[in-house]
Amino acid sequence: MARRARTNPHPDLFAGAAAAARGTKPRIAPIARNRPAPDRAPARDPVWLCVHFPSLPLQVLKAQCDIDAPCVVVNDDRARTLAAVNRAAHAHSIFAGHALKHALALCSQLTIVERDRDKELAALTQVAQLLIVFSPTVSVLAPDAVLLEVRPSLKLFAGIEALCAALLAQLRDHGHHVRYSVAPSASGAAWLVRAGVFVDPVEVVSQGVHASGFQQQLHALDIEVTGWPDATLRALREMGVTRVGDCRRLPRAGLARRFGASLLQSLGQAFGELPELHTPLQPPAHFDDLLLLDTEISAAPQLAHGCCVLLSRLEQFLRAQQGAVRVLAFTFHGWREPAGQLTVSLSQPGFRMADWQRLLDAHLERCSLTQPAVSIRLQAQISEPLSAESGALDFASKQPGAHLIDNTALHALLDQFRARLGDEAVNALRHVPSRQPGQASQTSSPMVSDQPGSDLPPDWLLHDVPAGVQTLTRSQALLLQRPLWLLPAPRALPIVNATPTYQGALRLVHGPERIDAQWWEAAHSSRDYFIAENASGTRLWIYRELDAEGQPGWWLHGVFG
């Protein structure tokens, strides 16, 4: 994306006129540039934050080198210079940028690892995706830096300092030790951070390209940090030009004739005078991440920590994407073949790690590994966009009948039960409009519905009011005709002295209610249902088959609880 930093090529010459055009006093005294001018309108220049990962070459190859032994990562250039060195190598006075020969002279026991630029780029892209929460414009600056344009996010994070602190804290949580720099231009920020120079971010935000600290520090930088071609750098050095400021003082026309217009462009971009083009990172559509474990793990519950690391990455991803997932697929890999997998499904799309963590523990309790796992892979597809949570207003809960429980909490309980007890042990009930008593009540997978269903009895239950129940109203009488308990399958009742018995001889109290099956129904039978009572006072719902082919005898189908 092109960031039009500053169109004015000579800010110092025209600053006064520009300020006058904004209706403020012209800035004249050079001494006044050292402190922010209170009467000037706030600068609208972009604020570029460049995050530099100096030890990235070493970090991506961590598996190949021992922490305690001196280890260096070697560039693939002709001089075999060192890209990064570890702490133990530092102790031998070996630094990044040294030639390999030099390093070997200092320490003969050196572990030498070839630099892997592909891995570095992958790691950098991954980090850049984490940083999307801080800015919509994040781009990777190969080989070792990430650029963020944070001006739009300043209000959200309450200032540049708080934003930087949050960013550092997050990167620290993910095991990255970084340097950062803030500048009104992207190249400026990159140059400053590579040189290890710090500019006051608050000044940059308030004054933009006019920030005196920025201008001074940029002028004082060695031309080494610019990343210009080696021939150009060598020629400039031979001319006695060692600092960026020296370049700026050279006649522009001559410089362009000697080194090409690209050098002038690069300089102008660094000082925020020319626009720069950086492609913002597009996050992937679904999450797929792999975590290598430090040790082999053979008991599934011990995988919880690793899974939580992945879940926190997923949460970051989802927050950046503003999406929610319904299914988490964990795959545990052994050395050669998969060691097991685990699918956690949520009844409601979620994006918070805290929601999953307890569920995961319960799932891991029930999971078993076929062999020790060395890595965990988590895949998740964004199923729907994140919906804003609507909290209830305080007075809403005080209104009569408005005591509503958050659907999220209803889902959470359901997920918890399912995780520990299994899906089949947790059921809701469903009423099916069927006259067949065995089919009218069915178990179903519990659902949380946003609209409450109709709580009225269906019409067909309001037919056939028995003539005997005169004292009660019609609907009350119908309360009594269906048992509250239903047996999963009708049970044959033993018959003693021509009387069906169930914990004692049964006495018919009410009936019969004839329930005919229709021809299209599979269980084709007609039954006479009676309400019977036994000696201990339990009311039962019993029936007998009327069809000749039906099984004779009395059957217990329900209990009036």
Next chain:
Amino acid sequence: MSGDHRHGPPASNSRDDPGAGEPDSPEQPVITPASSSGVFFSPQTAEPHETERASGAQRPELDAAFAAAGLWRANSLTQTQASVCPTGYAALDACLPGGGWPVAGLTELLTGHAGVGELRLLMPALAAMAAAQSGWVVWIGPPYMPNAPALLQWGLPPERMLVIHPRSPADAAWAAEQALASGTCIAVLLWTQMLEQGRGFVTGQRRARLSMQQFSRRLQVAASTHHCWAVALRGVAARRQPSAAVLRLYLAVREGQRDVHLLKVRGGYPGVVEHFDAGIDIGAAMVREPASAPHTDATPNATQR
């Protein structure tokens, strides 16, 4: 549940909503289960009439004289129930402190057999609460499956029932505690047969072995902390064991009628409510012989009641 007024949906019949209609009227409205009495009240906001009714006062003129003299009954001091829900049975309400189920605590219901009328006792209150608020009704380890049409008839939406069949006592105990702690349940009904077998079960983070008697304390604490109604349905053998429940009832069947024995009532007195479901008889006394019964040999002798 907080101690404020909540109205249920309008009752399906034309009766006055009990408790809400004419608080000055000395006569009690007859409460039937279909009226789904959905008024919750607490002692703080209750009318004086309600409090006296709950304390079993039967003589309004005596109470008026007491009130004029600045006297009050001692048992009106002991009403510490945070919130109650009317049971739907007037005779039972009169014996319970606050005039209803203590819905922020543990209620134990002891029965000789499953199916003697224990659900009938709970249904009106469950229906009223389900109408007043959203949330699950959790059934843990029921002996049979609840029947959806019957629940609908009582006014309970079947899709909000969560029927859980745990495989072990520890799972049952865990599920009960989770449900109470979640704050998303209207009521948690726990059938304790599984929990009362053997030497107890292992539960909790400390992996302690608990008996049902000890677990009742945990249930009671969870229910009162999270303001959820816990109902433990236990066998009659539990009658001799001590329990931490706020309310313990024994549902006995005597000569075809169901009596509720109040074994322990916090803030009230033990007693007996005879024939609590006098208004509702399942199946009036009418048996017609089917015209063409193929198995006449197996027909039992029908009795007129």
